[in-house]
Amino acid sequence: MEIEDGDTSLEDLIKSRVKTIPDVPIPGILFRDITPLIGEFSVFQQIVSASVRAYRGTVVDYVAGIEARGFIFGTPLALQLNAGFIPIRRAGKLPRPTIATSYTQSYATSTIELHIDAVQAGQKVVVIDDVLSSGGTAAAAISLLEKLGAEVVGATFVIELTSLGGRARLNGYPVHTLARY
Amino acid sequence: MEIEDGDTSLEDLIKSRVKTIPDVPIPGILFRDITPLIGEFSVFQQIVSASVRAYRGTVVDYVAGIEARGFIFGTPLALQLNAGFIPIRRAGKLPRPTIATSYTQSYATSTIELHIDAVQAGQKVVVIDDVLSSGGTAAAAISLLEKLGAEVVGATFVIELTSLGGRARLNGYPVHTLARY
Numbered sequence: 001m002e003i004e005d006g007d008t009s010l011e012d013l014i015k016s017r018v019k020t021i022p023d024v025p026i027p028g029i030l031f032r033d034i035t036p037l038i039g040e041f042s043v044f045q046q047i048v049s050a051s052v053r054a055y056r057g058t059v060v061d062y063v064a065g066i067e068a069r070g071f072i073f074g075t076p077l078a079l080q081l082n083a084g085f086i087p088i089r090r091a092g093k094l095p096r097p098t099i100a101t102s103y104t105q106s107y108a109t110s111t112i113e114l115h116i117d118a119v120q121a122g123q124k125v126v127v128i129d130d131v132l133s134s135g136g137t138a139a140a141a142i143s144l145l146e147k148l149g150a151e152v153v154g155a156t157f158v159i160e161l162t163s164l165g166g167r168a169r170l171n172g173y174p175v176h177t178l179a180r181y
Numbered sequence: 182m183e184i185e186d187g188d189t190s191l192e193d194l195i196k197s198r199v200k201t202i203p204d205v206p207i208p209g210i211l212f213r214d215i216t217p218l219i220g221e222f223s224v225f226q227q228i229v230s231a232s233v234r235a236y237r238g239t240v241v242d243y244v245a246g247i248e249a250r251g252f253i254f255g256t257p258l259a260l261q262l263n264a265g266f267i268p269i270r271r272a273g274k275l276p277r278p279t280i281a282t283s284y285t286q287s288y289a290t291s292t293i294e295l296h297i298d299a300v301q302a303g304q305k306v307v308v309i310d311d312v313l314s315s316g317g318t319a320a321a322a323i324s325l326l327e328k329l330g331a332e333v334v335g336a337t338f339v340i341e342l343t344s345l346g347g348r349a350r351l352n353g354y355p356v357h358t359l360a361r362y
Binding site (some may be wrong): 044 | 200202205212214216219220221222225226229243248249252253254257259260263264265266267268270274275276277296299336
């Protein structure tokens with residue numbers, strides 16, 4: 001159940017609110033700032049509702065949000081799906097034993113971590129972040145969850161930067177996005 | 182409307198789930214890990230519901246969450262209060278013009294930032310974070326919001342470390358906490 005052919009009015013609304021900042025975090029990168037989307041209650045609410053609709057009929061035990069903007073969209077999604085929330089964090093932020101993985105983005109190498117007891121084998125997890133770009137972060141998050149035996153039943157992003165190939169990199173997982181650039 | 186004399190069964194539930202890790206992030210500090218609270222849907226839901234109840238009858242335009250765990254508890258609170266959400270972030274994370282302030286915690290100096298257009302003068306804001314310890318971070322967040330002319334109508338924390346004096350430091354603001362150590 002892709003949202004691809006879905007709600008163009010929500011996509012237009014999102015695009016009317018997102019602010020695009022050139023050369024952040026480095027020259028040549030266009031940063032898509034989602035803070036106006038969450039500052040306006042009705043827009044934030046519509047984004048969460050559309051994210052929830054994508055998982056109607058799907059069993060979801062946990063929503064795993066990627067630090068930090070994935071926490072913002074992931075916690076309301078978890079609560080509306082009657083699911084728990086798992087934070088996937090930057091290195092050194094989680095206080096108990098973790099598994100970790102490093103990956104290369106277009107402009108940096110990053111490490112993310114997951115508590116080893118965050119999920120049990122066979123549990124069904126949705127991964128969420130604000131933006132799907134090259135897919136490196138999401139693929140790393142999925143690899144951590146799968147190392148613990150979880151089944152990743154979907155990946156949700158508010159914004160998809162289609163030219164960066166993230167959807168292809170997440171081939172085999174249902175990918176849901178709300179606004180595409 | 183303090184929750185002080187409130188829901189001892191929720192306080193007991195929270196304390197039964199929080200994991201206490203000694204010497205994190207530095208020797209001598211007891212770290213209170215809230216990840217089990219959010220991993221269990223029914224516990225997370227009860228925490229959000231209790232946070233919402235504290236603002237019944239209060240006008241709230243925005244909930245401002247302090248990076249990163251304040252995002253986790255703050256976004257569901259904002260949505261349930263029909264309010265927008267404002268992220269207060271570590272230095273260098275927000276892409277547009279900000280105001281910033283630095284403050285000293287027991288073990289480090291930190292800087293937090295707020296987009297200068299995040300709130301308008303006279304708007305009513307609730308500040309939220311996972312833990313109230315010395316109150317330095319929350320006081321810094323409040324000072325940023327007030328510099329922009331906002332009115333801080335309350336500060337919510339899931340956990341209060343009472344021996345560290347945070348509540349006294351936030352004297353004059355309604356402080357709501359759900360579990361006290």
